[in-house]
Amino acid sequence: MHPTDFTIAGAVAALEEGIISAEELTRAHVAAIEALNPKVNALITVTAEQAVEAAKASDARRARGEAGPLEGIPLAIKDLFCTEGVQTTAGSKILEGFIPPYESTVTTQLKRDGAVFLGKANLDEFAMGSSNLTSAYGGVLNPWSRRNDPEARLVPGGSSGGSAAAVAARMVLGATGTDTGGSIRQPAAFCGIAGIKPTYGRCSRFGIVAYASSLDQAGPFARTVEDCAILLRSMAGFDPKDSTSADRPVPDFAAACGRSVKGLRIGVPREYHIDGMPAEIEKLWRQGLDWLREAGAEIVDISLPHAGYALPTYYIVAPAEASSNLARYDGVRFGLRAAEKDSDLRDLYERTRAAGFGPEVRRRIMIGTYVLSAGYYDAYYLKAQKVRALIARDFREAWSKVDAILAPATPSAAFAEGEGSDDPVQMYLNDVFTVTANLAGLPGLSVPAGLDPQGLPLGLQVLGRPFDEETVFAVGAAIERAADFKALPGMRAGA
Amino acid sequence: MSLDTATVRRVAALARIRLEEEEVARVQGELNGILGWIEQLQAVNTDGVEPMAGGTPEGIAAMPLRDDVVTDGGQAAKVLANAPDREGEYFGVPKVVE
Numbered sequence: 001m002h003p004t005d006f007t008i009a010g011a012v013a014a015l016e017e018g019i020i021s022a023e024e025l026t027r028a029h030v031a032a033i034e035a036l037n038p039k040v041n042a043l044i045t046v047t048a049e050q051a052v053e054a055a056k057a058s059d060a061r062r063a064r065g066e067a068g069p070l071e072g073i074p075l076a077i078k079d080l081f082c083t084e085g086v087q088t089t090a091g092s093k094i095l096e097g098f099i100p101p102y103e104s105t106v107t108t109q110l111k112r113d114g115a116v117f118l119g120k121a122n123l124d125e126f127a128m129g130s131s132n133l134t135s136a137y138g139g140v141l142n143p144w145s146r147r148n149d150p151e152a153r154l155v156p157g158g159s160s161g162g163s164a165a166a167v168a169a170r171m172v173l174g175a176t177g178t179d180t181g182g183s184i185r186q187p188a189a190f191c192g193i194a195g196i197k198p199t200y201g202r203c204s205r206f207g208i209v210a211y212a213s214s215l216d217q218a219g220p221f222a223r224t225v226e227d228c229a230i231l232l233r234s235m236a237g238f239d240p241k242d243s244t245s246a247d248r249p250v251p252d253f254a255a256a257c258g259r260s261v262k263g264l265r266i267g268v269p270r271e272y273h274i275d276g277m278p279a280e281i282e283k284l285w286r287q288g289l290d291w292l293r294e295a296g297a298e299i300v301d302i303s304l305p306h307a308g309y310a311l312p313t314y315y316i317v318a319p320a321e322a323s324s325n326l327a328r329y330d331g332v333r334f335g336l337r338a339a340e341k342d343s344d345l346r347d348l349y350e351r352t353r354a355a356g357f358g359p360e361v362r363r364r365i366m367i368g369t370y371v372l373s374a375g376y377y378d379a380y381y382l383k384a385q386k387v388r389a390l391i392a393r394d395f396r397e398a399w400s401k402v403d404a405i406l407a408p409a410t411p412s413a414a415f416a417e418g419e420g421s422d423d424p425v426q427m428y429l430n431d432v433f434t435v436t437a438n439l440a441g442l443p444g445l446s447v448p449a450g451l452d453p454q455g456l457p458l459g460l461q462v463l464g465r466p467f468d469e470e471t472v473f474a475v476g477a478a479i480e481r482a483a484d485f486k487a488l489p490g491m492r493a494g495a
Numbered sequence: 496m497s498l499d500t501a502t503v504r505r506v507a508a509l510a511r512i513r514l515e516e517e518e519v520a521r522v523q524g525e526l527n528g529i530l531g532w533i534e535q536l537q538a539v540n541t542d543g544v545e546p547m548a549g550g551t552p553e554g555i556a557a558m559p560l561r562d563d564v565v566t567d568g569g570q571a572a573k574v575l576a577n578a579p580d581r582e583g584e585y586f587g588v589p590k591v592v593e
Contacts, residue, residue, distance in 0.1 A: 097577075099576070099577060101570075101573035101574075101576055101577075102573075199552065200551055200552065201550070201551055213550070214548070214549050214550035215550055216550075217550075240561065243558055243559060244549065244550065244551060244558070246551075247559065306539065309535070309536055309539055312532060312533040312534075312535055312536050313536060315529065315532075315533055316533055316536070323510060327511075330511070331579060332578075332579070332586050332588055333574075333577070333578060333586055334577035334579075335577070335579070336579070337579035337580065339589070343589055344589050344591075345588055345589050345591050346511070347513075348588070348589055349511040350508075350511050350512060350513035351513050353510070353511055353512045353513070354512050354514070357512070362510075362512055362522075363522075363525055363526070363529070365510050365512065366503075366506050366507060366510050366512065366522070366526060367526060367529055367530070369506050369509050369510040370506045370526070373506070373509060379537075380533070380536075382546055383536055383537070383541060384533075384536060385546030385547050385548060386541035386544040386546050386547075387536055387539050387541060388546075388547040389544050389545055389546060389547035390539065390541065392547055392552065423528070424525060424528065424529060425528055425529060425532050438550075440552065441550050441551060441552040442552065466552035
């Protein structure tokens with residue numbers, strides 16, 4: 001078995017039994033990155049030397065009997081998490097060369113538990129995008145390809161496209177991501193791996209470059225549901241540095257993966273049957289419901305009457321928060337400065353932000369500025385906050401009837417670069433099934449469940465009650481067992 | 496509601512993003528495309544609905560209060576480490592006061 005083929009659970013056991021050392025495991029992944037990253041472009045920054053040193057230190061801790069739960073596990077970190085002493089770009093030119101003097105809470109906890117960081121993963125600029133094509137550091141190649149059109153360059157999804165591609169191509173065993181409107185679940189589905197956005201407040205946002213603060217949540221990617229559960233346990237927990245982080249105990253999520261779904265009520269939202277949905281997605285959804293029924297769950301039709309308004313609501317709330325959060329990039333305290341010799345301060349701000357932000361980020365900042373501006377605040381922003389409240393209420397009412405909800409993760413399989421990315425609104429429709437969970441603050445897990453006729457992976461999505469990731473993991477693991485998804489991308493380490 | 500070119504310029508100025516003259520028409524088209532699409536929210540009846548301001552699911556947790564004490568500080572070197580321009584322990588900017 002090639003070391004890059006391990007699951008995280010399998011690698012933890014192999015390290016514990018001494019079958020492999022952390023240094024060997026890390027070196028195998030460094031070699032995979034050296035071979036694949038020039039093509040895949042999943043990592044913006046590779047920290048190979050630091051990783052090998054960290055792996056040696058990990059072996060030493062294990063020898064002393066001080067192994068943590070992720071001791072020696074090689075991970076990629078989305079380049080939106082501040083990592084002390086390691087460049088953090090947020091996929092933007094405006095942060096090129098930015099070396100954070102502090103570490104995000106999520107990455108601090110992963111290190112505390114023994115994880116080894118191999119690099120910083122590519123992403124859409126400031127996490128704004130669904131294709132990874134808005135990154136100032138180039139697009140990311142999806143490791144999967146179409147059976148009948150193998151030359152087409154498929155996108156990995158976004159915004160956490162580099163994280164998903166790195167895990168799928170076996171350059172790392174797992175990765176961190178963030179999800180504001182679907183940025184973990186959509187790329188997980190496009191790359192044939194698992195990914196979870198936990199409940200809002202489950203993971204600290206401290207040290208994560210902010211996009212839309214009331215929607216942003218960190219979460220893990222891995223190749224199995226159980227591996228996601230293992231990573232999330234390390235990432236989650238109360239942090240006094242984030243006033244929205246939840247002060248409640250972190251359960252053993254991995255244990256929940258073994259729970260039976262017998263007797264669980266699984267909701268099927270009627271509004272998710274959207275016009276123009278590809279037949280293979282409808283088919284996969286029905287298949288997923290059949291699997292859960294066979295495992296003893298009860299399928300219940302439900303209604304989320306305002307779900308159809310989730311996307312336009314998101315595209316008011318998120319840009320509004322972004323326009324405020326991104327005001328800090330002013331060319332004064334950190335990051336890029338663009339100024340002429342005779343620039344005054346205002347000209348310095350305007351030139352810096354025009355040169356440093358890409359077109360999609362500029363668009364969202366301007367939309368956000370407009371919807372918050374005097375005279376339009378009530379018509380757009382306040383209205384969106386009220387519709388958001390209705391969307392959240394729909395889910396609260398659903399939880400009196402069901403324990404979890406099953407839906408598709410995305411309305412299509414991975415698309416090729418240049419397909420449908422000219423019109424911003426068309427690109428936004430990628431998030432149609434994922435964005436409701438962000439607006440309502442709910443946990444959502446994407447599980448690979450099948451292939452489309454072109455041989456591309458498709459994902460199913462499990463949504464759950466606030467802070468009930470355990471049921472979400474139980475349902476996701478049941479689908480994973482039934483789907484027995486064994487297909488592999490053509491581009492991967494050890495292939 | 497459709498933005499005219501003057502409003503597009505005003506929004507860019509409020510956002511402190513320099514907009515070249517030749518970009519105005521394209522940006523106007525893009526912004527109007529997005530705003531036209533989000534206009535559909537006006538069809539939702541929100542009478543008497545309290546706006547949802549944060550991301551925390553309702554009824555889950557109240558924002559905690561912490562003791563009002565200084566917990567951090569005295570890190571000028573770290574704070575200034577990424578500055579594009581600095582003079583001593585200050586960020587450097589173009590002259591603001593004549």
